[in-house]
Amino acid sequence: xxxxxxxxxxxxxxxxxxxxxxxxxxxxxxxxxxxxxxxxxxxxxxxxxxxxxxxxxxxxxxxxxxxxxxxxxxxxxxxxxxxxxxxxxxxxxxxxxxxxxxxxxxxxxxxxxxxxxxxxxxxxxxxxxxxxxxxxxxxxxxxxxxxxxxxxxxxxxxxxxxxxxxxxxxxxxxxxxxxxxxxxxxxxxxxxxxxxxxxxxxxxxxxxxxxxxxxxxxxxxxxxxxxxxxxxxxxxxxxxxxxxxxxxxxxxxxxxxxxxxxxxxxxxxxxxxxxxxxxx
Numbered sequence: 605x606x607x608x609x610x611x612x613x614x615x616x617x618x619x620x621x622x623x624x625x626x627x628x629x630x631x632x633x634x635x636x637x638x639x640x641x642x643x644x645x646x647x648x649x650x651x652x653x654x655x656x657x658x659x660x661x662x663x664x665x666x667x668x669x670x671x672x673x674x675x676x677x678x679x680x681x682x683x684x685x686x687x688x689x690x691x692x693x694x695x696x697x698x699x700x701x702x703x704x705x706x707x708x709x710x711x712x713x714x715x716x717x718x719x720x721x722x723x724x725x726x727x728x729x730x731x732x733x734x735x736x737x738x739x740x741x742x743x744x745x746x747x748x749x750x751x752x753x754x755x756x757x758x759x760x761x762x763x764x765x766x767x768x769x770x771x772x773x774x775x776x777x778x779x780x781x782x783x784x785x786x787x788x789x790x791x792x793x794x795x796x797x798x799x800x801x802x803x804x805x806x807x808x809x810x811x812x813x814x815x816x817x818x819x820x821x822x823x824x825x826x827x828x829x830x831x832x833x834x835x836x837x838x839x840x841x842x843x844x845x846x847x848x849x850x851x852x853x854x855x856x857x858x859x860x861x862x863x864x865x866x867x868x869x870x871x872x873x874x875x876x877x878x879x880x881x882x883x884x
Contacts, residue, residue, distance in 0.1 A: 614753075618754050621655070621658065621659035621662065621663070622656040622749050623778055625659065626781075627655075629648040629651045629652035631781055633645055634781050636648075638786065639787035640786055640787040640788060643787075652781075653741060653745060656748060657744075657745035657746070657749055660676075660754070664753060679752065679823055679825040680829070681826060682826065686824050686826060686827045686830075693831075694827055695831075697813075697834075698838055702838050702852060705851050706842065706844065717841070720734075720841060724841070735837065739829070742832065743829040747832055750828070751771075751815075751825055752828070754771060755767060755815065758770055758771060763871075764819060764873070765869035765870075768811040769811065776805075776808055780795075789839070790803070798846055799849065809857055809860050810835065810856060816873065
């Protein structure tokens with residue numbers, strides 16, 4: 605019982621550690637008067653990115669027994685926890701939604717390829733290291749914390765929908781210093797702009813889908829990592845205007861409402877659909 609109580613309380617401590625560790629590096633980086641991606645100061649960006657992993661791993665080893673520590677890593681590394689058809693959802697749903705929003709533009713003969721995608725098409729051998737980098741510097745360390753640790757604790761005290769919205773809001777706030785670092789994708793969007801608020805809102809809404817996927821696949825952290833990977837990869841390869849981003853966010857809100865209506869706010873999963881109690 606003591607361990608279960610700790611698991612329910614610890615999301616708030618986790619948030620403190622994850623944000624505190626990341627911002628310890630990111631806030632100084634925001635004051636660097638140089639392109640953070642092309643300077644030695646770039647190491648601060650990557651060190652800050654592991655904040656959620658630091659919080660998740662640290663608290664797992666402090667407040668869980670040996671069996672639950674093993675379970676923590678199994679949920680992160682075992683692909684068998686993900687049910688077959690869900691691989692299609694986590695890997696292709698978001699890219700297909702993005703392409704649907706871009707369809708009118710594509711129909712007019714303008715494919716919205718980013719400079720990165722053009723480089724990949726010109727030099728295909730760069731694809732493997734690129735996608736490996738995308739996975740290891742974002743989805744992997746982040747989800748060891750956000751869904752790998754915090755989500756269970758939140759769902760232990762509130763509904764799956766409320767847990768998603770809280771976690772999504774914290775996830776959004778965690779990104780804020782990136783909007784102040786020259787050279788980052790977020791810096792190009794601008795702090796406080798319409799694009800800024802669209803990205804913040806998207807983080808909150810998309811968290812509903814993360815929970816939906818996670819709860820249907822035996823609390824698989826790997827499923828969240830792969831879904832996160834598909835989001836980041838799509839963002840790197842396809843360019844969208846501010847108007848298109850807004851349309852996609854509106855569609856995500858409608859879809860999140862539909863998922864909540866069909867599966868229920870309490871669990872965001874059907875009974876027997878693969879969900880598993882956090883205490884299991």
